[in-house]
Amino acid sequence: MLELKSLYRVFRDPDTMAALAASIAKDAAHLSEPLNIMEVCGGHTHTIMKYGLPGLLPSNIRFIHGPGCPVCIMPKERIDQAAILAAQPGVILLTLGDMMRVPGSHGSLAQQRAKGLDIRALYDPLDALAIARDNPGKTVIYFAIGFETSTPMTAVLLEQAERLGLDNLLFHINHVLVPPAMDAVMAEPATKVNAFIGPAHVSVIAGADIYRPAADKYHTPVVVSGFEPVDLMESILRLVRQKNDGRSEVEIQYSRAVTAEGNRTAQAKVNQVMEVRDEFRWRGLGPIPKSALKLRDEYQHRDAERVYGERLPIVQIDDHKACQCGDILRGLADPTDCRVFGRGCTPQTPLGSCMVSSEGACNAYYRYSGGPNVL
Known part of the structure; x- marks a missing residue:
């Protein structure tokens, strides 16, 4: 523990920060x-x-x-699909914590849960295995999200479901690529x-x-x-x-954890069960070709989009008119440019996804820049 604390002091050392700031200023002049x-x-x-x-x-x-x-880039229609799946008879919907509060066109998943739907937040995706095992008469659907970071975990979860014969565990794949x-x-x-x-x-x-x-x-x-x-x-x-x-x-710079080629074992695990979609719509950025993953055909029996396809809307649903989250995600605006930031839109009452997630830009500005006082 002492070694870890010492490392943190090095990575946050004021003298080192001041020296780097001076070097940046000197070189930036050119x-x-x-x-x-x-x-x-x-x-x-x-x-x-x-x-x-x-x-x-x-x-x-x-x-x-x-x-x-x-979480921030997930469009409303995908959240609406999750709510529709949760409303199907005998379905338990699982997802990660921050997704519970992102507004869809009919409210968030947390609000849908409050109405009586069985929607559960997971801390560990592998907990889905126990939930599927303990509820053999239910269909358990994992609403999977994340960039390349969390995709291997979903692949492992699917692999384990196959190995254990948990035929009642399905997946709604929302993994996207940077x-x-x-x-x-x-x-x-x-x-x-x-x-x-x-x-x-x-x-x-x-x-x-x-x-x-x-x-x-x-x-x-x-x-x-x-x-x-x-x-x-x-x-x-x-x-x-x-x-x-x-x-x-x-x-x-992050050479203590990153290499040029990455984790080949994790990449192979993902490629075994997933392939690139033709297109995926990102909140704020619109449809982006080859920007997300889906399950391969051999796992279509676990693909909630295929199993429930005719019941899931695919129409584009726009964000709240007052929310500028889309411009923020495109790099065209800062959170403080939005007229509802810190007023109508706060972490407790978010209008847009950028305020919901612990990784969202609006959330960061609100948390560390004095909330509405920055205006």
């Missing part, structure tokens, strides 16, 4: 244009806000918050993004090499960063130096 960095991870957004990193940077460097939260979302951000005509901080946990599984196409195509440097303040400041310094050198490479 930038030919402002550096607009998108962090593609909600965990990074919270570190940035919690430790006040924008205040340590020169005026020609700014953060643009990206679609780095799998690189296509980066493409969508860069394809936005109004984008100002010209550098990326790559997500850490995603990269542990998928590897840093998945960002090379974006770096090459858009001439945009990418640095995969750890979550501590010192990690992020070092990553910013690396981005500044790449820009000054005219380079657009993928660097791994």
